[in-house]
Amino acid sequence: MPVSARVLALETLGRVTTRRATLADALAAPAAERLDERDRALLHELVLGTLRRRGWLDHVLAGLSSRPIDRLTPGVLDALRLGAYQLLYLRVPPHAAVSESVELARRVEPRSAGFANAVLRRLHRGGPPPEPDPVADPMGWLTSAGSLPRWLAERWRDRLGPGPAIARARALLAPPPTHVRLNPRVGDAAGQLAAAGVDLRPT
Secondary structure (H helix, E strand, O other), rough: OOOOHHHHHHHHHHHOOOOOOOOOEEEEEHHOOOOOOHHHHHHHHHHHHHHHHHHHHHHHHHOOOOOOOOHOHHHHHHHHHHHHHHHHOOOOHHHHHHHHHHHHHHHHHHHHHHHHHHHHHHHHHHHHOOOOOHHHHHHHHHHOOOOOOOHHHHHHHHHOOHHHHHHHHHHHHHOOOOOOOOOOOOOOOHHHHOOOOOOOOOO
């Protein structure tokens, strides 16, 4: 039976955060390569988005959890992060985001399912807390909505100043654009891509 994109996302986060594999290697694992195009895209979005927003996701989950999140089993925390990312940033039906993430938590630690369900349902019902004001509380914003670890937030604030540090953090949160290099040996590669609906702009 093929492994789902969400299960692979959980496994990939575990491998990356424990440094058992680089992100590129984890996303190129054979099980990921066997996914169809749509599921592979979902896998990449879940993993890259969750890593990019991890600081904010942890901030949100910490306010909803009855336990300190740094004491949760790492796989359970990753399942909660995946669920929160889907609820906050993807157009996934909320019931699917919650139920699939609860099943991921159950895979890691069966007794955590009820806890994961409660946390994610609270998020779905109440939404995330307001972000700290980046002008009044730049460090609060950088370490929560900005998703920076405190040591890096402090370094950027001290070296760049609060405004440029926040601007740099915002830039890191934006999904990077896709760049392609056309093979000059392929006839009208640009025309073929345009015919396929790909919008190209020279850079």
